[in-house]
Amino acid sequence: MSLDPHLRVATGLAEFEARCEQAHLPVTSQRRAVVETLLSRTDHPTVDDIYAVVRERGVSLATTYRALETIVALGLARRVAHTGSAVRFDPNTSAHHHFLCDACGAIADVAWKPSPIEPPAGDFDVHETSVLYRGICADCRF
Amino acid sequence: MSLDPHLRVATGLAEFEARCEQAHLPVTSQRRAVVETLLSRTDHPTVDDIYAVVRERGVSLATTYRALETIVALGLARRVAHTGSAVRFDPNTSAHHHFLCDACGAIADVAWKPSPIEPPAGDFDVHETSVLYRGICADCRF
DNA sequence: TTAGATGCAAAGAATTTGCTCACAA
DNA sequence: TTGTGAGCAAATTCTTTGCATCTAA
Numbered sequence A, B: 001m002s003l004d005p006h007l008r009v010a011t012g013l014a015e016f017e018a019r020c021e022q023a024h025l026p027v028t029s030q031r032r033a034v035v036e037t038l039l040s041r042t043d044h045p046t047v048d049d050i051y052a053v054v055r056e057r058g059v060s061l062a063t064t065y066r067a068l069e070t071i072v073a074l075g076l077a078r079r080v081a082h083t084g085s086a087v088r089f090d091p092n093t094s095a096h097h098h099f100l101c102d103a104c105g106a107i108a109d110v111a112w113k114p115s116p117i118e119p120p121a122g123d124f125d126v127h128e129t130s131v132l133y134r135g136i137c138a139d140c141r142f
Numbered sequence C: 001t002t003a004g005a006t007g008c009a010a011a012g013a014a015t016t017t018g019c020t021c022a023c024a025a
Numbered sequence D: 001t002t003g004t005g006a007g008c009a010a011a012t013t014c015t016t017t018g019c020a021t022c023t024a025a
Helices: A005-022 A029-038 A047-057 A060-071 B003-021 B029-039 B047-055 B060-074
Strands: A077-078 A086-091 A098-099 A107-111 A124-137 B079-080 B088-090 B096-101 B107-111 B124-137
Touching: A005 A029, A005 A047, A005 B096, A029 A047, A029 A060, A047 A060, A060 A086, A098 B124, A107 A124, B003 B029, B029 B047, B029 B060, B047 B060, B060 B088, B088 B107, B107 B124
Parallel strands: A098 A124, B096 B124
Antiparallel strands: A077 A086, A098 A107, A124 B124, B079 B088, B096 B107
């Protein structure tokens, strides 16, 4: 999914507004600001990362939290919370995995491998399988 | 690794004391209490879970945090924080994956499959690969 | 003896919540 | 209008830290 960022944000925003209407949720300027900011990024921002941007549009921290929650509930983004640090949000909802750099904490998307992981042997219904790779990214390896 | 719990705790504790000696760290009664408690469990307890037990042996919360940190540093347990909520600790240091129940939050060990996961295509050094399965466990499915 | 651990309480960081006012539909 | 969202600040939850004291080696 290497779309032109402008287009990605525009289509994502339209999708968001459509889903809000479906769910009878008002489309507020604050929610629009949060959605646009999240969609414009591929670096899995934290709430504070998003807030640093949208506060300039007059959005409060609490509203940033609530808007992100709404966005996840509508299926336009996912939480990715790996190491007990702050929660991060990923607007890429297609199947993929993550690489976490142990040095700088950056999270990168990793292409999904269809040749997949066998479901576990235990007695449970698996809905989702995700793989986390940890190591050192190119920027931190010198 | 389906050892008799008694034996598992005993050998783990001996291992812990050996590593403390190597690292020139004193073996205190508090550390022993935390190690024994952690080793006795397979349910990936949180700090509070451990503290609820060791406080009766006079161990403070801060010390529980510090002891768990030490135990991880010595390689006798791992942090597993897939949930984004409280950190959990896993005394099983052999290669394995986890299943997370989305209903009750329980974490179960899943046997390691030697076959599957190809390293990602991107430009990074991968040190560790972990798979997280999410879904509903047997107890929550009725 | 002495480096390092412990307890306590205060400090921090991340996140949630109560309540009143404002606004999208 | 009217149900929901937004802002603000206080409250929670989880975790770390400073400091005086204690203890394993």
